Amino acid sequence: MIGKKNATIVDVAKEAGVSVATVSRVVNGNYPVKPETKVAVSAAIEKLHYVPNVQARELNQRRSTTIGVVVPSLYNMFFAEVIDGIEAAVRKDKYSLLLNCAQNDPEQEQACIKALVARNVAGLIVISPNTQNMQEDFYKQLAERTPLVFINGYHEIPGASYVSNDEAGGMRTALTSLWKLGHNRILMVRGSHSDSYEVKEKVYRSFMEEQGVLDENLILDIGEGNSVETVDNTADYLLAKLPEVRPTAVCCCNDLMAVGALNACKLLDLEVPRDVSVMGFDNVSLSRYVAPKLTTMDQNMFQLGESAASLVVEKIRFGRNKKIVLGNMLIERDSVAEAHER
Amino acid sequence: MIGKKNATIVDVAKEAGVSVATVSRVVNGNYPVKPETKVAVSAAIEKLHYVPNVQARELNQRRSTTIGVVVPSLYNMFFAEVIDGIEAAVRKDKYSLLLNCAQNDPEQEQACIKALVARNVAGLIVISPNTQNMQEDFYKQLAERTPLVFINGYHEIPGASYVSNDEAGGMRTALTSLWKLGHNRILMVRGSHSDSYEVKEKVYRSFMEEQGVLDENLILDIGEGNSVETVDNTADYLLAKLPEVRPTAVCCCNDLMAVGALNACKLLDLEVPRDVSVMGFDNVSLSRYVAPKLTTMDQNMFQLGESAASLVVEKIRFGRNKKIVLGNMLIERDSVAEAHER
DNA sequence: ATGAAAGCGCTAACAG
């Protein structure tokens, strides 16, 4: 490395003609220091561009002010918006954010977390954890030593905190609203490897059973639900599925899939919502920009992130774990209408 | 904090009945260790769930394996996709990523960077730096002590590395293609506070001057270009501007603005591209999902991120700074067509 | 092949 070496507290002490303890005191302002020495020290700090080494400080104090975040993907705006919320909240509490992307891969998810733990994070937030990892002992072990909060994770891990939207309730609301509009053949589109999909499918099944119309053919798993290809994959699947099962409505587990559904309909010359209704989930910004605008369940991502941040901090400071379930709301726009015969 | 205390190297040494040096050696595998002791140590590590403390290691070695990233906003998918590229590349080199969001605020941008420096990052990547900060001494000072790379930053800072798309070239290509289609009243839509906009406006001006049709009324600054409100703000501005200046085409500095333009046209009953053409910039995923699909300049965000990562690493390891300019390509979709009288 | 010890940059008693 080229470049000037960073000044240390010792350099500053020498420059100012005081001890390192005094420098530390003026930096932290936690003990009285005579005004004139403070001035001298400040001058030295200024002159040498001294920046305290947080790593050293935290090592000494046996604490940490960084929190680790693991996302399955950055592709879905859902995650970006959640991260935004986390970042904003965490900043207020003077923590920094170490971000890792698991790329929808359970092993990489574990690797990310190990790396984060090695970096001595004060706590960990995992967004939409991989189902498989939740079933193994992995997270159980982890929760014993590191404050851990899941966003939209549903397996019970002792000691972990949770924040989620009421996805089950949201799904039921979505389904109910569709049903009331006369839709009796509702195709559910889901993805793989996340608990959220399981939760939603379960609600779908019980709702449909209640109505006495559960049809296994009306559940479609399009695979990875948060990748660059999700929209196009969904459209591809639906190109075959739609003519085959002729649903009156398509109820999707996220907005990416819903946009894929929109595109498939366009290709099949089905007009949305006249010929078929499309329901989204999440209410990412994208849902307002497509045509027709998506009717979708809002997940309030920013708040999801904020809440998660406050829960890690609470766990870090007081050892308390908690569960927060945020309500969600149906955003009615233009992709859902009354069912028609066709 | 509740929870078990993390084991340290000392605990492991005791458990295995060896010295800390030996434990260090088996952890790092950098010195010969007798097989049986290695086994004993490994067992102790396993038993105590020992994870080496990276902070302590790095303090000792006076190095760092974390790199800091500053984005102005997470709202525009442009940034998410760039971060994705950085994350993937950085991971390969065993670095971790400390993410900070400046929320489009120059002061917060500085605060982010200071926090990152205090955390002893090995290097820094700043995406779309704030124009104002680039003009002050701030980055100049910084570059003297910390490896620094800008993504789409244009002020010359000695010692910094740069990666950008050829935004000037891209703008010219976009304009040329519009011009060839007969558009002679091209409204340019830009944002504030980023060098990118300046670069593009400059190209716009000289291009229009060359054609002898430069009209100050045809340059519109919609303010913040990467916020939640960008799309709607743009639409609002355009609702007034479009009837007033009656352009044949709208050339936008990013896709968010272009989507806003699309929405404004819809509201004004202008059909795109029949009545007016809309040109985007970036080619974020969004641009494929709106209707009509955006014709736009691809910026290849992932590669932008990857390249930036490789440049920081190069600067960290060898002290070399470099400039990379990636080419970009016009993606012709459905929002641009020949100019019509109207 | 292994241990003892110094020291990375910092804070926090403790002693003046």
Added chain:
DNA sequence: CTGTTAGCGCTTTCAT
């Protein structure tokens, strides 16, 4: 009010 010192968890000579 200020200086001295121990030690955070780790790596790395230097001995053995």
